[in-house]
Amino acid sequence: QSALTQPASVSGSPGQSITISCTGTSSDVGGSKLVSWYQQHPGKAPKLMIYDVSNRPSGVSNRFSASKSGNTAFLTIFGLQSEDEADYYCSSFTASSTWVFGGGTMLTVL
Amino acid sequence: EVQLVESGGGLVQPGGSLRLSCSASGFTFSSSAMHWVRQAPGKGLEYVSGINDNGHTTHYADSVKGRFTIYRDDSKNTVYLQMTSLRTEDTAVYHCVKDRSGHYAFDYWAQGTLVTVSS
Numbered sequence: 001q002s003a004l005t006q007p008a009s010v011s012g013s014p015g016q017s018i019t020i021s022c023t024g025t026s027s028d029v030g031g032s033k034l035v036s037w038y039q040q041h042p043g044k045a046p047k048l049m050i051y052d053v054s055n056r057p058s059g060v061s062n063r064f065s066a067s068k069s070g071n072t073a074f075l076t077i078f079g080l081q082s083e084d085e086a087d088y089y090c091s092s093f094t095a096s097s098t099w100v101f102g103g104g105t106m107l108t109v110l
Numbered sequence: 111e112v113q114l115v116e117s118g119g120g121l122v123q124p125g126g127s128l129r130l131s132c133s134a135s136g137f138t139f140s141s142s143a144m145h146w147v148r149q150a151p152g153k154g155l156e157y158v159s160g161i162n163d164n165g166h167t168t169h170y171a172d173s174v175k176g177r178f179t180i181y182r183d184d185s186k187n188t189v190y191l192q193m194t195s196l197r198t199e200d201t202a203v204y205h206c207v208k209d210r211s212g213h214y215a216f217d218y219w220a221q222g223t224l225v226t227v228s229s
Contacts, residue, residue, distance in 0.1 A: 036215035045220060047219070048217045051213045051217070057210075089155050098157060
C-alpha cells in the first residue's frame with residue numbers, strides 16, 4: 001500500500017487561508033468516506049482534526065474544514081494562527097482493510 | 111479523561127524481539143478497537159497494526175505481517191504488540207492509539223515509546 005501524496009510544505013500569513021491536498025487512488029481516498037486528518041506539533045503526539053472526510057471532533061476549531069473530490073482530499077485552514085504551525089497528515093481506510101497515511105505536510109505560518 | 115500509557119520500548123539487536131504494552135483508562139476499553147502507529151525519526155506516520163473490540167479481527171501493515179502480533183487483555187485494559195525478527199527499519203516511535211468507534215479514525219494517541227533496532 002503506497003502512502004498518500006501530500007505536498008511537503010505549505011505556508012501562509014496570519015489571517016490567511018491555506019489548503020493541503022492529499023491524493024490517493026480509488027482503492028483508498030477515492031473509494032472511501034473514511035478519510036481523516038491529523039495535526040502534529042514537534043515532539044507531540046498527533047491529534048485528530050477531521051474524520052469521515054469532513055467532520056470535526058468536539059473541541060476542534062471551526063477554522064478547520066475538509067472535503068474530498070475524486071481521489072483527492074483537502075484540508076483547509078481559515079484565518080491562520082501561529083498555533084496552527086505544525087505537521088499535518090491525512091489518512092484513509094483502504095479496500096485492503098487497512099489504513100494508509102500521507103507523507104505529511106509541514107505548515108509554516110509566516 | 112482518556113489516558114494511554116505505553117511501555118516496553120528500548121534498544122534491541124536486529125533479529126531480536128520486543129513486546130510493547132499500552133495500558134488504557136478513561137473509557138470503556140473492551141468496547142474500543144485499538145491500534146499501533148509508528149513514526150521513524152524525522153519521518154511520517156505509518157500504520158502498523160490494529161485489533162477490534164472483541165479481539166477477533168486484526169490488521170497488519172505488509173511491512174510487519176508475519177513478524178508482529180497484536181493482542182489485547184481486556185481484564186487489564188491493555189493492548190500489546192509482540193514484535194519479532196526486528197529489522198533496523200523498524201526503528202521508530204510507536205504510538206498506541208484508540209479507535210474512534212465506527213469511524214475508522216484515530217482519536218486518542220499516546221505519546222509513544224521509542225524502539226531502536228541496532229547492533
